[in-house]
Amino acid sequence: MEVIILPDKAKAALLVARIIARALRAKPDLVLGLATGRTMEPVYGLLVEMHQQAGLDFSRCATFNLDEYIGIPADHPGSYRRYMDAFLFDRVNLSQARTHLPDGIASDLSAECHRYEALIAQAGGIDLQLLGIGDDGHIGFNEPLSSLRSRTREKALTPATREQNAPQFGGDPAQVPGRALTMGVGTILDSRRCLLLVTGRSKAAILAQAVEGPITAMVPASALHLHPRCQVVADEEAASALRGIDQYRWLFAHEPEWADFQDLA
Ligand code: F6R
Numbered sequence: 001m002e003v004i005i006l007p008d009k010a011k012a013a014l015l016v017a018r019i020i021a022r023a024l025r026a027k028p029d030l031v032l033g034l035a036t037g038r039t040m041e042p043v044y045g046l047l048v049e050m051h052q053q054a055g056l057d058f059s060r061c062a063t064f065n066l067d068e069y070i071g072i073p074a075d076h077p078g079s080y081r082r083y084m085d086a087f088l089f090d091r092v093n094l095s096q097a098r099t100h101l102p103d104g105i106a107s108d109l110s111a112e113c114h115r116y117e118a119l120i121a122q123a124g125g126i127d128l129q130l131l132g133i134g135d136d137g138h139i140g141f142n143e144p145l146s147s148l149r150s151r152t153r154e155k156a157l158t159p160a161t162r163e164q165n166a167p168q169f170g171g172d173p174a175q176v177p178g179r180a181l182t183m184g185v186g187t188i189l190d191s192r193r194c195l196l197l198v199t200g201r202s203k204a205a206i207l208a209q210a211v212e213g214p215i216t217a218m219v220p221a222s223a224l225h226l227h228p229r230c231q232v233v234a235d236e237e238a239a240s241a242l243r244g245i246d247q248y249r250w251l252f253a254h255e256p257e258w259a260d261f262q263d264l265a
Pocket residue numbers: 034035036037038039040066067131132133134135138139140141
């Protein structure tokens with residue numbers, strides 16, 4: 001795992017957008033794993049800008065989102081399909097047929113989970129998986145105690161997660177669906193590269209547990225230590241509880257992979 005610390009949320013999002021853009025230019029048929037949530041909004045805004053101003057081409061790319069709520073239709077204002085359409089899909093040259101989210105209103109949810117895993121496999125696996133972290137340490141909707149080998153499946157959401165996501169449901173946690181379909185921790189770990197973006201002081205304590213604590217199902221994001229190529233991009237606020245900050249900064253300044261990104265430091 002590598003930890004990159006940048007001065008603020010805007011620069012952290014810019015690094016992530018530039019990494020995605022570079023991956024897409026190197027492999028136009030990139031299979032991109034996507035996340036939703038407030039942390040990702042500036043990343044998608046930057047990708048739209050790169051598409052509009054620099055011709056970043058999404059036409060051959062395929063996308064797979066981490067998760068979707070159960071029981072609300074795609075056109076519900078709180079659905080992740082609506083979120084993705086609004087922030088990215090409708091604003092770049094990505095045909096809907098190449099965008100995938102689990103179907104939270106499928107009549108057979110277990111069959112839907114198997115279908116989703118099969119679609120990812122058919123696409124050749126995920127090249128680059130974008131991730132955020134929940135207040136309780138979740139990635140996707142893999143809540144604490146999720147099996148570290150889990151695959152796409154149905155999960156109950158914790159009160160902390162429903163509280164965190166209440167703003168998309170009129171501010172009332174009780175309106176947030178109680179269950180979701182989510183890629184499993186194992187599904188995420190199968191991707192070829194993971195990029196975890198974490199911003200804001202409210203994530204500092206959980207990020208420190210995920211990065212510097214033990215690998216534990218109580219903090220599902222800590223499982224990212226089992227991934228051979230996971231990079232964590234944090235702003236100063238989110239990084240403020242990390243003990244190894246000096247070492248992480250030194251590595252960012254000296255590793256050749258990051259030479260082209262020093263303007264963001
Ligand atoms: C959503 C997802 C979640 C979020 C996490 C952080 O698709 O995968 O794990 O990334 O809950 O959400 P925000 O960015 O809203 O704090």
